Amino acid sequence: MPKPPIRMGFLGCGRIADLQCLGYLEHPDAEIVAVCDLDEAAARRRAEAWGARRVHVDPEKLFADPEVDAVEILTPHHLHEAHAVAALQAGKHVSLQKPPTRTLAELDRVEAAAARSGRVLRVVENFMHYEPHRKALELIEAGAIGTPLSVRVKTAAGRFGDGWEVTPETQAWRLDPARCGGGATTFDHGYHCFQMGRLFVPAPVERVHAFVHWTRLGDDAWIDGPALVSWRYAGDPPRHGSWEVIASTGMRVPSKYYVSDDRVEVRGSEGIVWVNRCTGRLLEEPSLVVYREGETRAFHDLATDWADSFRAAGRELVDALAEGRPASQTLADARQTLAFALAAARSAAEGREVAIDEILADPDASAAR
Ligand SMILES: NC(=O)c1ccc[n+]([C@@H]2O[C@H](COP(=O)([O-])OP(=O)(O)OC[C@H]3O[C@@H](n4cnc5c(N)ncnc54)[C@H](O)[C@@H]3O)[C@@H](O)[C@H]2O)c1
Numbered sequence: 001m002p003k004p005p006i007r008m009g010f011l012g013c014g015r016i017a018d019l020q021c022l023g024y025l026e027h028p029d030a031e032i033v034a035v036c037d038l039d040e041a042a043a044r045r046r047a048e049a050w051g052a053r054r055v056h057v058d059p060e061k062l063f064a065d066p067e068v069d070a071v072e073i074l075t076p077h078h079l080h081e082a083h084a085v086a087a088l089q090a091g092k093h094v095s096l097q098k099p100p101t102r103t104l105a106e107l108d109r110v111e112a113a114a115a116r117s118g119r120v121l122r123v124v125e126n127f128m129h130y131e132p133h134r135k136a137l138e139l140i141e142a143g144a145i146g147t148p149l150s151v152r153v154k155t156a157a158g159r160f161g162d163g164w165e166v167t168p169e170t171q172a173w174r175l176d177p178a179r180c181g182g183g184a185t186t187f188d189h190g191y192h193c194f195q196m197g198r199l200f201v202p203a204p205v206e207r208v209h210a211f212v213h214w215t216r217l218g219d220d221a222w223i224d225g226p227a228l229v230s231w232r233y234a235g236d237p238p239r240h241g242s243w244e245v246i247a248s249t250g251m252r253v254p255s256k257y258y259v260s261d262d263r264v265e266v267r268g269s270e271g272i273v274w275v276n277r278c279t280g281r282l283l284e285e286p287s288l289v290v291y292r293e294g295e296t297r298a299f300h301d302l303a304t305d306w307a308d309s310f311r312a313a314g315r316e317l318v319d320a321l322a323e324g325r326p327a328s329q330t331l332a333d334a335r336q337t338l339a340f341a342l343a344a345a346r347s348a349a350e351g352r353e354v355a356i357d358e359i360l361a362d363p364d365a366s367a368a369r
Pocket residue numbers: 011012013014015016017036037038039042057059073074075076077079097098099124125126169170188
């Protein structure tokens with residue numbers, strides 16, 4: 001007997017919906033049956049493009065839709081908690097974009113709703129689904145570089161105006177720390193980079209230090225960059241990581257998406273792994289390179305379009321729901337990454353090193369200035 005498809009409802013038909021839809025549209029066991037956005041015209045456009053049967057402007061109507069099995073939440077961060085809790089209470093599985101919430105207290109309430117409902121709740125952190133990152137992790141776990149000792153992430157933001165169009169409304173909530181939950185760079189984009197910091201070293205992050213400079217963009221608009229974050233992992237051997245973001249506002253960063261690119265270097269006791277791109281295509285190097293014993297191995301055949309990481313995230317949820325297993329990112333994992341981001345924000349604000357445990361013990365810790 002063929003399995004019934006997983007019926008998705010999309011809440012939020014903004015910028016990233018264009019990529020988040022792909023894994024569901026291309027999966028033989030999934031369909032997008034309903035969409036919802038306050039902007040009815042945007043919702044109608046998406047419904048037509050995706051073959052969705054129903055358009056809602058009120059999220060409650062989407063949550064009450066009996067034909068929807070799971071809701072993909074793609075709204076601004078200050079709405080994530082309310083939308084996730086309401087969808088879970090209505091008996092839907094939930095796929096929630098990163099960062100899941102602005103604070104750990106908000107995350108606690110989402111987690112409690114998920115536990116009460118018995119439904120799946122996963123957080124979409126697409127960098128962990130990007131094939132060069134996945135392959136790097138597979139190689140590292142197989143011992144390709146010995147013991148991983150350090151992770152270095154570098155984000156290169158480029159000239160405004162290149163890349164894809166982002167509406168003023170989207171920019172407005174993202175640059176508003178209250179709605180975003182913190183800085184557009186170090187809290188919003190940072191969530192991915194902190195996840196990368198956690199992914200490649202099998203030890204919890206223990207202490208964090210950050211320098212964050214706030215740069216004026218306009219009358220009332222500020223962006224949190226350049227920034228430099230460093231951290232120490234728990235236990236032995238001594239291991240450290242760092243993330244640096246620099247805006248080279250006169251530099252072209254080739255990208256079909258945001259004008260930004262991310263590189264990761266993982267150093268081990270016996271070798272090095274480099275992932276040379278992610279969101280953009282700054283350098284036309286092999287996406288993944290491994291060095292060991294004087295030999296360099298380059299990977300040229302991985303799926304390197306940033307959109308592929310969203311495809312993989314969509315596929316994973318459908319397969320997990322069909323097989324009745326958890327999907328990544330789990331809430332327990334998301335909690336650690338969120339605490340990491342909040343620790344960096346507190347460190348930058350207070351000019352001191354911050355322990356992750358200090359944040360975990362303070363559910364109301366916030367990165368919003
Ligand atoms: N994984 C990534 O790399 C990545 C990239 C971009 C965005 N995101 C995440 O995706 C989410 C959405 O980001 P975006 O860039 O698409 O934002 P966006 O502003 O382009 O889209 C948000 C949409 O939500 C709609 N909306 C707002 N309030 C609503 C409400 N109460 N009810 C119904 N609709 C409502 C808006 O009208 C808008 O169309 C955020 O969580 C963001 O962090 C993730």
